[in-house]
Amino acid sequence: xxxxxxxxxxxxxxxxxxxxxxxxxxxxxxxxxxxxxxxxxxxxxxxxxxxxxxxxxxxxxxxxxxxxxxxxxxxxxxxxxxxxxxxxxxxxxxxxxxxxxxxxxxxxxxxxxxxxxxxxxxxxxxxxxxxxxxxxxxxx
Amino acid sequence: xxxxxxxxxxxxxxxxxxxxxxxxxxxxxxxxxxxxxxxxxxxxxxxxxxxxxxxxxxxxxxxxxxxxxxxxxxxxxxxxxxxxxxxxxxxxxxxxxxxxxxxxxxxxxxxxxxxxxxxxxxxxxxxxxxxxxxxxxxxxxxxxxxxxxxxxxxxxxxxxxxxxxxxxxxxxxxxxxxxxxxxxxxxxxxxxxxxxxxxxxxxxxxxxxxxxxxxxxxxxxxxxxxxxxxxxxxx
Numbered sequence: 001x002x003x004x005x006x007x008x009x010x011x012x013x014x015x016x017x018x019x020x021x022x023x024x025x026x027x028x029x030x031x032x033x034x035x036x037x038x039x040x041x042x043x044x045x046x047x048x049x050x051x052x053x054x055x056x057x058x059x060x061x062x063x064x065x066x067x068x069x070x071x072x073x074x075x076x077x078x079x080x081x082x083x084x085x086x087x088x089x090x091x092x093x094x095x096x097x098x099x100x101x102x103x104x105x106x107x108x109x110x111x112x113x114x115x116x117x118x119x120x121x122x123x124x125x126x127x128x129x130x131x132x133x134x135x136x137x138x139x140x
Numbered sequence: 141x142x143x144x145x146x147x148x149x150x151x152x153x154x155x156x157x158x159x160x161x162x163x164x165x166x167x168x169x170x171x172x173x174x175x176x177x178x179x180x181x182x183x184x185x186x187x188x189x190x191x192x193x194x195x196x197x198x199x200x201x202x203x204x205x206x207x208x209x210x211x212x213x214x215x216x217x218x219x220x221x222x223x224x225x226x227x228x229x230x231x232x233x234x235x236x237x238x239x240x241x242x243x244x245x246x247x248x249x250x251x252x253x254x255x256x257x258x259x260x261x262x263x264x265x266x267x268x269x270x271x272x273x274x275x276x277x278x279x280x281x282x283x284x285x286x287x288x289x290x291x292x293x294x295x296x297x298x299x300x301x302x303x304x305x306x307x308x309x310x311x312x313x314x315x316x317x318x319x320x321x322x323x324x325x326x327x328x329x330x331x332x333x334x335x336x337x338x339x340x341x342x343x344x345x346x347x348x349x350x351x352x353x354x355x356x357x358x359x360x361x362x363x364x365x366x367x368x369x370x371x372x373x374x375x
Contacts, residue, residue: 003297003301004297005290005291005293005294005297008290009287009290012251012283012286012287015254016283019258019261019279022262023261023262023265026262026265027265065255065258069251069255072251073248073251076244076247076248076251077244079243079244079293079297080297080300080301080304084300086296086299089296089299089300089303090299092303093299093302093303093306096303096306096307096310097306099310100306100309100310100313103310103313103314103317104313106313106317107313107316107317107320110317110320110321110324111320113320113324114320114323114324117324117327117328120331121327121331124331124334
């Protein structure tokens with residue numbers, strides 16, 4: 001997933017594309033009006049759209065733009081770390097760095113402990129096996 | 141002059157020949173340079189010997205790469221540098237402003253202005269289309285401002301991502317340690333149970349009688365078998 005900033009920038013670019021398509025749509029799907037009693041112009045290259053239809057698409061276009069704007073607003077609100085200053089971030093990173101080092105040490109210790117325990121287990125199993133072998137010989 | 145001509149030839153051929161200074165890399169010259177450098181006389185290198193040592197990297201300015209111009213010191217150019225009017229309050233979002241969320245406010249102002257500018261543009265297109273360039277310029281400036289304010293924020297986001305990643309790493313490590321500890325405890329418990337049973341059997345052997353319920357009816361060499369069986373059970 002892209003990070004928030006890239007998402008936001010993509011959204012802004014998408015909105016721009018919507019602006020463009022909206023204008024293009026209005027430009028190509030409009031009706032004609034007669035001016036000052038002149039005869040109505042006819043143009044076969046322009047598709048005929050009823051007033052209702054035009055209103056509907058306009059509303060749809062507007063709604064899409066609003067939705068997009070809301071998306072952008074939402075993304076702005078969820079920008080990461082909007083509430084923390086650079087200084088605070090650096091302090092946090094330093095703190096986490098120390099914590100990480102601490103846990104590295106702890107991990108090392110625990111692994112050492114585990115290895116020792118494993119060795120102990122080996123000894124015990126060996127002891128048991130010897131005892132069993134002893135019994136097997138005796139019971140034969 | 142001659143050198144320049146040769147460079148041009150290099151640019152024109154399909155597969156460029158080695159750079160012109162490569163012919164100075166003779167065994168003799170290489171040895172000489174090594175000698176001079178070891179005797180701390182590297183400052184005194186003269187042509188053609190100075191072609192053998194790489195120049196120090198540039199510290200400022202710009203360079204060309206893959207058909208683009210790149211700044212040596214990689215930084216975000218300010219809007220002023222780009223010749224774009226900055227419409228947001230730059231001082232408010234820096235320093236103190238980062239904590240109070242001033243950037244959010246400025247961004248929202250910008251997006252609202254953008255929407256308004258578009259509506260105005262649509263209106264202008266309907267009434268007097270020839271006046272659109274001015275409004276169009278508004279939209280352009282607003283968009284560049286939005287992108288710029290977001291790009292300015294990138295280092296901040298990078299630090300924030302780093303914090304998140306580190307926290308995740310710490311959690312992973314914690315989990316890892318916890319898992320190992322649990323397994324260790326389990327093994328230790330098993331050993332404890334086993335050795336307790338061993339002790340019981342040994343006690344049984346010593347007293348030669350009944351000690352516990354478990355080993356009540358076991359006698360003689362069977363007791364060792366019992367230990368083995370117990371061990372198998374527990375394991």
